[in-house]
Amino acid sequence: MKITEAEVRYVAGLANLKLTDAEVHKFQADLNDILEHMAKLDEIDTSGIEPMAQVLSDAEETATLRADVATPPLTNPLALANAPQPGGGYFKVPKVIER
Amino acid sequence: MDFPSLTIERVRKGLLGREFSARELTAEALRFVEVENPKTNAYLRLAPERALAAAAHVDEQIARGEEIGPLAGVPVAVKDVILTKGVITTCGSKLLERYVPPYDATAVVRLERAGAVVLGKTNCDEFAMGSSNENSAFGPVRNPAAPDRVPGGSSGGSAAAVAQGTAVVALGSDTGGSIRQPASFCGVVGVTPTYGRVSRYGLTAFASSLDHVGPLGRTVRDTARVLGVIAGRDPADSTSADAPVPDYTTELDGQVKGLKLGLPREYLKDLTSESGDLIARGVEVLKKLGCQVREISLPSTDSAVACYYVLATAEASSNLARYDGVRYTFRSASSDTLSDMYRNTRGEGFGAECKRRIMLGTYVLSAGYYDAYYLKAQKVRALIARDFAKSFQQVDAIVAPVSPYPAFKLGEKVNDPLAMYLSDIYTITGDLAGIPCMSVPCGKTAGGLPVGMQILTRHFDETTMFRLADAFENSEAA
Numbered sequence: 001m002k003i004t005e006a007e008v009r010y011v012a013g014l015a016n017l018k019l020t021d022a023e024v025h026k027f028q029a030d031l032n033d034i035l036e037h038m039a040k041l042d043e044i045d046t047s048g049i050e051p052m053a054q055v056l057s058d059a060e061e062t063a064t065l066r067a068d069v070a071t072p073p074l075t076n077p078l079a080l081a082n083a084p085q086p087g088g089g090y091f092k093v094p095k096v097i098e099r
Numbered sequence: 100m101d102f103p104s105l106t107i108e109r110v111r112k113g114l115l116g117r118e119f120s121a122r123e124l125t126a127e128a129l130r131f132v133e134v135e136n137p138k139t140n141a142y143l144r145l146a147p148e149r150a151l152a153a154a155a156h157v158d159e160q161i162a163r164g165e166e167i168g169p170l171a172g173v174p175v176a177v178k179d180v181i182l183t184k185g186v187i188t189t190c191g192s193k194l195l196e197r198y199v200p201p202y203d204a205t206a207v208v209r210l211e212r213a214g215a216v217v218l219g220k221t222n223c224d225e226f227a228m229g230s231s232n233e234n235s236a237f238g239p240v241r242n243p244a245a246p247d248r249v250p251g252g253s254s255g256g257s258a259a260a261v262a263q264g265t266a267v268v269a270l271g272s273d274t275g276g277s278i279r280q281p282a283s284f285c286g287v288v289g290v291t292p293t294y295g296r297v298s299r300y301g302l303t304a305f306a307s308s309l310d311h312v313g314p315l316g317r318t319v320r321d322t323a324r325v326l327g328v329i330a331g332r333d334p335a336d337s338t339s340a341d342a343p344v345p346d347y348t349t350e351l352d353g354q355v356k357g358l359k360l361g362l363p364r365e366y367l368k369d370l371t372s373e374s375g376d377l378i379a380r381g382v383e384v385l386k387k388l389g390c391q392v393r394e395i396s397l398p399s400t401d402s403a404v405a406c407y408y409v410l411a412t413a414e415a416s417s418n419l420a421r422y423d424g425v426r427y428t429f430r431s432a433s434s435d436t437l438s439d440m441y442r443n444t445r446g447e448g449f450g451a452e453c454k455r456r457i458m459l460g461t462y463v464l465s466a467g468y469y470d471a472y473y474l475k476a477q478k479v480r481a482l483i484a485r486d487f488a489k490s491f492q493q494v495d496a497i498v499a500p501v502s503p504y505p506a507f508k509l510g511e512k513v514n515d516p517l518a519m520y521l522s523d524i525y526t527i528t529g530d531l532a533g534i535p536c537m538s539v540p541c542g543k544t545a546g547g548l549p550v551g552m553q554i555l556t557r558h559f560d561e562t563t564m565f566r567l568a569d570a571f572e573n574s575e576a577a
Contacts, residue, residue, distance in 0.1 A: 003462070015416060015461040016423065016438070017454060018446030027458050033517045034459060038405040041475045044482065051477030052484060054308050055294040055533030055558075056340060066334035078201040084430035091425050096437050 002035040003028060100124065102131050103264030107173050107321050110267065114161060114172050121154035121161075121172035125216050128174040132218060132265045139241045139250070141259035143179055145219035146186045150174075153216045160214075170328060171214030176266035178257045179220040180227050181312065182301040183207055190303050191225040191235040191253075194422050194429045194448035204301020205336065206270055206312045206329040213328045218266060221256030225450045226419065227272055227305045229253050230280060230519050231512065234452040239509055244286060244549055248506040251281030254315065258285040261315050268316040268325050272302055274309045275407055276501070276526025279538035282315055283501035283551025286540050288568070289315045290322045293559050294533030295340035297326070298333030306414035307338075309407075309530045319539060319569040323347035326561065342559050350562045351569040356389030358567060361494035365400040366525055371504045377550045378500050381541040384574055385498065385567070395494060397486040400528060402479050407527040408520055409463050409476035415453075416460030422448065455516060484532040487555070496567055497555040500525050501538045505548035525553060535561045539568040540575070 008028045012019045019027065073079075080086040085093075100119070113119050119127075129147050136142050157171045177183060180190045182200035189195045203211075211217065224234035232240040232255025240255040242248040243263040250259040254271030258281035261269050271278040273291040282289025290313045297312040304310060314325035327347050333339045362382060367375065386392055424430035424444030431443035449457070463472035490497060503522060512519045529536035535558070538551035552571070556564040 007462075008458070011458055011462045011465060014465060015457050016420075016441040016445055017449070017457060018442040019454070023451075023454065027455060030455055030516050031459055031462065034408065034520070035462075037517055037521075038409060038472065040402050040405045041409070041472070041479055044399070044402055044479055046475065046478035046482065049478040049481050051474055052481035053477060054338075055484075056338075065337060074201055081201060082198055082428050083426055084424060084428060093425060094435060094437050094440050 002032050100127055102128065105264065105267050106318055107170060107267060107324050110173050111171065114157070114167065121157035121216065122151060124172055125150050125154040125174065125218075128218060135263055135265050138246065139243055139259045139263055140238050141221055141240050141256040141263060141265060142176065142219045143189060143222050143237055143256065144187060146183065146217060149186060150216045150218050153211055157214050168212065168214030169324060170210060173215050173267050174218050175210055175215045176219060176221045176257055176260040176269040177207060177217055178223050178254050178269070178271050180223055180272055180303040181207060181270055182303070183217065183220065186220065188220060189237065190227070191223045191237060192448070192450070192453070193236040195427060196236070197428045200301070202301065204312075205298035205333045207301065209329045210270070210325070221254075221260055221269060223256055224253035225453050226303065226415070227253040227274060227277055228415070228452050228456055230276070230522055231507070232256065232281070233509065233513055234450055236450055241509070242285060242506045244547060245506060248508055248548070249284065251284035251506065253277040254289075255281045257315050258282050258287055258289065261285070261287045261317055268314055268321050271313060271315050273311045273313055273530065274305050275411060275523050275530055278311070278313045278315060279501050279526050279536060279551065279553060280523070282538040284506040284549065286543070286549030287315055287317055288319050288322045288537065288539055289313070289551075290326060290537040291529060291535065292326055292330060292561055293340070293535045295338055296330050296342075296535070296559070296561070298336040298339040300333055300335040304418040306411040307418065308414060309411055311530070319565055319572050320348055320351055322537070323351065323565045323569070340559070345562055347562060347565050350566055352566065353570045353573065355385075355567050355570045358390045358496065358563070359494040360385060360390050360392045361395035361490050361497045362392055363395050363397045363400070363497060363499055365397050366499040369503050369524075370500055373544045374500055374502070374504055374550050377542045377544070378552055381552045381571070382498060384571060388570055388574060390567075392498070393494065395490050395497070397490065397528070399479065399482045399486050400524070403483055403528045403531065404521055404524055406476045406479040406483065407523070407531060408459065409472045410480065412456045412460030413464050413473050414460070416457045416464065419453065419457055452516070480531050483528055487532045487534055491557045495556070496563055499553045499555065501551040501553045502526070505544055505550050529555050534558055535564050537564055537568060539571055
């Protein structure tokens with residue numbers, strides 16, 4: 001197996017995803033299949049190859065930057081309009097620090 | 100009005116000839132959608148007020164004798180991962196069921212500025228992750244050509260709407276084939292432009308180094324016209340390219356004689372025999388038009404699925420981190436602490452495919468695996484891009500299948516994610532290389548299922564791609 005149940009639970013923790021036990025087992029099997037297929041990458045000789053992070057990397061460095069001029073951002077009410085719990089101009093969340 | 104055969108040109112003639120007003124056309128189009136949409140579930144939501152207001156503006160322009168825009172009065176559908184101010188945009192996710200965007204995507208702004216009438220938002224796989232549209236939280240879309248089959252994905256709603264006639268053209272998004280594959284399955288034209296050609300401002304991010312916005316339509320000419328409107332530099336998207344945008348429609352002159360085409364041998368191995376026969380027949384048509392076809396090799400193709408699903412899921416795991424219950428409408432009701440709120444919101448909100456990809460992407464980026472997967476995949480991506488660059492020293496365009504097979508049955512592949520991923524093999528390479536590519540209808544199987552042929556060209560050479568596709572389409576119609 002490429003990935004253990006403990007690793008699946010660890011990765012779910014990193015990703016902030018609550019999974020049911022059934023999901024953990026299903027994803028372990030799925031990820032195992034997929035990671036086995038991904039072992040194909042090891043067969044390829046990439047010595048001396050630069051990693052490609054983006055497509056248009058040969059464009060001039062500043063070719064796609066806009067002028068450095070401030071533009072108005074979203075207003076506070078608009079930015080909060082989709083918040084599940086707005087309050088006092090902020091996003092409210094469950095208490096983080098106990099008094 | 101015969102909506103399934105309506106084109107941009109026909110709408111223009113009708114408006115300028117005072118055959119109908121934009122408001123009349125829009126009202127009739129909205130009624131047509133109400134009747135036809137239940138057959139496919141292509142639209143998730145209509146925006147009648149916005150549509151009629153846009154139409155009224157076109158009518159006023161005509162009444163005042165002003166010049167109308169190139170898309171004036173044209174009924175358009177927009178994939179529900181592309182933001183529309185004030186019109187709920189769900190991304191096919193339960194998480195965003197009530198999300199009302201505070202701004203419009205640049206592509207939508209440009210469509211409306213050109214006079215287009217946005218009728219509504221189309222169904223898609225959740226956050227554009229899927230090849231069948233079965234990953235939508237709001238139910239699958241049915242293929243208009245065969246209601247027991249998928250329309251393809253992730254832009255399945257946009258492709259089905261165009262095929263059904265409930266939109267003349269539509270916007271989709273493509274990260275690994277999400278415009279071309281549904282276009283192929285539904286028998287319409289689908290265009291993935293060069294990476295950076297169209298602004299992604301207002302496109303909900305899936306995998307930022309691979310995401311594209313592009314048009315779907317029933318004719319090559321219509322998609323060329325829409326791309327001309329939405330393409331070009333946008334200060335709001337620093338990845339949009341500052342390259343001149345030609346008038347693609349004036350280049351559709353049928354002049355393809357002597358064009359050098361490459362047929363990659365790696366793309367012909369795993370086709371079903373019917374799809375293979377249709378592509379072979381399409382290639383014969385291109386030869387008759389005077390194109391010189393030669394076999395070429397893209398040797399890194401075999402590793403493309405592995406490369407793509409490392410990079411795309413890694414980027415997705417970062418991009419989807421923002422859906423944490425703080426800002427975007429949905430928050431789990433059962434959380435006392437902040438960390439539980441994050442975990443429960445995401446666990447309850449995301450569907451199975453999004454979770455699977457977040458897990459995979461988080462895994463390949465996690466400590467100890469980064470070099471083996473992410474860095475390695477970036478290097479393989481460079482090799483795939485180099486394959487194309489080398490080929491384009493010998494040929495002007497590459498011709499290939501879009502998918503190994505035509506539309507499959509609903510439910511047929513949902514339980515085998517790897518099989519679903521492997522079906523993307525012919526489309527993901529174009530996204531990895533960032534080159535323009537499109538699907539153009541290439542006939543139907545004996546069972547009546549559409550098959551698309553793919554055309555790929557050099558960076559920013561959409562002109563050659565459209566010219567070839569248009570010549571092919573015209574000879575098919577003749």
